[in-house]
Amino acid sequence: MEDLETLSVYDAKIEDYMRLTSAPPSRSLIAFIKAIPKGGRVLDLGCGPGLAAAEMARQRLKVDATDGSSKMVEAASRHPGVSARQATFDELPECATYDGIYANFSLLHAKRNDFIRHIAACHLALNSRGIFHLGMKLGEGETRDHLGRFYTYYSTDELVQNLKDAGFELRDQREGKELGLAGNIEPFIMLTAHA
Numbered sequence: 001m002e003d004l005e006t007l008s009v010y011d012a013k014i015e016d017y018m019r020l021t022s023a024p025p026s027r028s029l030i031a032f033i034k035a036i037p038k039g040g041r042v043l044d045l046g047c048g049p050g051l052a053a054a055e056m057a058r059q060r061l062k063v064d065a066t067d068g069s070s071k072m073v074e075a076a077s078r079h080p081g082v083s084a085r086q087a088t089f090d091e092l093p094e095c096a097t098y099d100g101i102y103a104n105f106s107l108l109h110a111k112r113n114d115f116i117r118h119i120a121a122c123h124l125a126l127n128s129r130g131i132f133h134l135g136m137k138l139g140e141g142e143t144r145d146h147l148g149r150f151y152t153y154y155s156t157d158e159l160v161q162n163l164k165d166a167g168f169e170l171r172d173q174r175e176g177k178e179l180g181l182a183g184n185i186e187p188f189i190m191l192t193a194h195a
Helices: 004-012 014-021 027-035 051-058 070-077 112-125 156-165
Strands: 041-045 062-067 082-086 098-104 126-137 142-144 150-152 169-179 185-194
Touching (some): 004 014, 004 070, 027 051, 027 098, 027 126, 027 169, 027 185, 041 051, 051 062, 051 082, 051 098, 062 070, 070 082, 098 112, 112 126, 112 156, 126 156, 156 169, 156 185
Parallel strands (some): 041 062, 041 098, 062 082, 098 126
Antiparallel strands (some): 126 185, 142 150, 169 185
16 A cells, blocks of 8 residues: 655655755666576666666666656656656566566665565565565664655564565575655665565
8 A cells, every 4th residue: 555645755855855866776786687597678667757677677677667657757758768657566466577677775775574574475476486575664663754755664673584484595685874855864774685
């Protein structure tokens, strides 16, 4: 289920968000692209303005991109080679479709009781040994930031266990801290797993 207040913040703050995220491709994005077979099909789940999806397309991957925000989808659609559409986390294919799914700081907006279902749906939508990238903020509980966006926070152990429970095999993890749209520096984790 989508959180309308969160989506309205992204619609209203799209220019700020594009400025914040317009940087050279991250290490995790480059590693994700390299792990996908040449010409493979990928999904950028919660694509935002489509900057990661655009890099995937530049590297000749077949890119589907989804986001709950109409403004983000509009921005993502402008990138050559990116097929973007407005969709919720519940609108994943129910059969093996993708060689990779890139969920970079998108599933953190899902409620805790929906998260396992979304992770399981990602596993189902991946081809055998498909790559799953998950970027999340670390912490405890559920809350809204001062902009009004809804967040669910997890510990590293919880996330690793959730991936295992969904059938994933953990391949890599990296932690750090980063400045977000709300102006706070927060701890995060990047996890890479095989279906």
